[in-house]
Amino acid sequence: MTSRSLFFNLLKEDVKQRLWSVALTFLLFFFSLPVGVALTVGDKFNDELTRKNIIAGVYKWLSFQNGYLVAIIILLSLIMAVTSFSYLHSRQKVDFYHSIPVNRKNLFWANYFNGIFIVVATYAINLIFSFGVAAVNGILTSEIAGAGIKGFCLFMLHYLLLYTVTVVAMMLTGNILVGILGTLVFEFYGSSVFAVLELCYQHFFDTSYSGSRSFFTLMFNKTSPLFLFVSNVEAMKPGKSLDGVALRIAVVCVITVILALLSFWLYKKRGSEAAGKAMAFQISMPIIRIPIVILASLSGSLFFWLVHSTLGWAVFGLICGLLLSHCAIEIIYHFDFRKLFCNWKQMILCGVLAAAVFSSFRYDIFGYDRYVPAKDSIRHVGISFNNTNDWINYGEIITPEDDLSDFEWRYMSSDEYLLNHMELKDIEPVLTLVRESINAMKEKPRFDRELQPIDDRGQYTRFYSFSVKYTLKNGKTIYRTYDMPRSLLSQEIVQIYENPEFRQAVYPILTQTTDNTAGVKVGRGGQMSIVSLDRNGTDKAMTDKLLMTYQEELMNLKVDTMQKESPIASIQFITKQQAELTKLKSDTNNNWQYNYIIEKGYYPIYPSFVKTLDLLREYNIDVDSWNDLSLIKEINIDKVQFNKNEITTEEKDSPYLTITDPEEIKQVMNAATLEEYTSINPFTDSEYASFTFSAVTISGGNRTEIQYTIPRDKLPDFLKNELQDIIRDR
Secondary structure (H helix, E strand, C coil), rough: CCHHHHHHHHHHHHHHHHHHHHHHHHHHHHHHCCCHHHHCCCCCCCHHHHHHHHHHHHHHHHCCCCHHHHHHHHHHHHHHHHHHHHHHHHHHHHHHHHHCCCCCHHHHHHHHHHHHHHHHHHHHHHHHHHHHHHHCCCCHHHHHHHHHHHHHHHHHHHHHHHHHHHHHHHHHEECHHHHHHHHHHHHHHHHHHHHHHHHHHHCCCCCCCCCCCCCCHHHHCCHHHHHHHHHHHHHCCCCCCCCHHHHHHHHHHHHHHHHHHHHHHHHHHHHHCCCCCCEEECHHHHHHHHHHHHHHHHHHHHHHHHCCCCCHHHHHHHHHHHHHHHHHHHHHHHHCHHHHCCCCCHHHHHHHHHHHHHCCCHCCCCCCCCCCHHHHHHEEEEEEEEECCCCCCEEEEEECCCCCCCCCCECCCCCHEEEEEHCEECHHHHHHHHHHHHHHHHHHHCCCCCCEECCCCCHHHEEEEEEEEEEECCCCCEEEEECCCCCCCCCHHHHHHHHHHHHHCCCCCHHCCCEEEEEEEECCCCCCEEEECCCCCCCHHHHHHHHHHHHHHCCCHHHHHHHHHHCCEEEEEEHHHHHHHHHHHHHCCCCCCCHHHHCEEEEEEEECHHHHHHHHHHHCCCHHHHHCCHHEEEEEEEEHHHHHCCCCCHHHHEEEEECCHHHHHHHHHHCCHHHHCCCCHHHHHCCEEEEEEEEEEHHHHHHHEEEEEEEEHHHCCCHHHHHHHHHHHH
């Protein structure tokens, strides 16, 4: 009983010694919680929709997603840990505290738990106040209370981790400023290492994969307590998968306990004479200095390489980073300029190690770019041709877990989606492309992946890139990105593209079922037409027939056909979720909230899709007018796109070249493509630049303009002559 009473007396006295930190903590939580809730509620609400939005706002404010609380937790973890053990950095205070007839064990844990108790208590009190504000306004629901309690538990759990990290830094140092610097090292060093290695990986390896599967990227959040906290906040958002959440929480708990025990052990080993010194333990000095100097040296060499890309500058950067970091740390350690090179052998070792890491990336010593798994070891592969499927809306609709959350669209890049959904068993065409790419890299490393002009005529050479995921028979996955300095129209690419396994992964519409399809819309030139929408079930047969017909024709679409044709319209098969959102938007008179989800999922209609077009005719869609050139009365071409210089005053009077002759209109339109579909077909890319123009249709007194593009190499002769005159005049 005496020991317990003494412990609580120590807690009480410690609180008295730092009332300012208690007041600061209370004010921070007061303005972030009850005041924040009151501001969110605002004025009284008169309708159910406003009430629902306010409840959703309060829910998010009290949950684990409050960004203000994230910042407050980070700040308080530093303040509380420093104030809890600042006496260890003053010789007078150390002598005083250690002269008190109190067991040092009790003294440590009293200070440690007080830094936790103050934050927990003030947070809990203000959370109760927040519940009171919500209750007064009649919006304290079980969901809001649950979100507040869950947020409290998760924030306090991560506070313990960040707080304990700072406590360890305070145990290892004898100066408050050095202790804060030590905290920054513990919080950022691990992530900085993997950030620099990721930069080396992306820059030096020609086949580096830029997706989220890099080992260095995966380790970024796992080696920093601070970034682990931030990543957990992101991972635990409403609508996110709960897979791995329990593991994340367990990791935070285990690390916190280990660090707490480590800090207590360091406290027991720490001598009173450590107060006032930079480092409390002599043995920790090289353990901390060497990794920092290696990282600084590597960062210096990489920085100057990125600026000038020469070995000489890289060596200069390495030496600068080596000397500056080593000397700065020695000054901090000893507070004496005469000790700058007292550990020069360790400094040289750091430079050699940094140079070894840099060279291993620069010269690919371990053969990363040359590595291709053996064919017999591969179970299947996935391949994604970059920038050829960006028009497809890869992702999924995230449904709300409760009435307080909104529907969201979880975007996925084409690489992410395709490499996770594609399993090609016929791997030989892919391996052939990979071998060609590796051989090309030996002649010219790192091809330009973008479209680069060659001459003033507008001629282009295009380099394609593709990403590959190898899934090995032992379960291991390997990701690479390769450059392909030639056209997509090769035997291997045609073979890959016409592989049903490839096509089903590229076009999610091919796996959509009739059970999940609620209607059909057709679009062209920005105009949308509803073909069928099963409001009462009468259109179901029509919808199903269109879906199965379109899937059949898209699956059988040949590359040879795509070379000759361009899409003439687009079609959307509305999912049941999209139909539900359409109804929800209509019922709430909300014209914008769900539009970006409702309008996703359009696919091209090619002229060769005869069966689909016939069905659309049956369903009263005026398909024949799409290619009726007699309806087009004029074509307007903006002259600015042919002029590299600014337009003069005289030219501004007639900025367009207008074509009205029916025969000339026909010649232009036969080679033109609707501008909105130019990025859909990867096999019609011209090696020449394209020009844009508008085609004007006048029908029933209505004037309609639709934008088209035409490659320069496909311009009719009469238009080439006119344009040459325009260019010559300029």
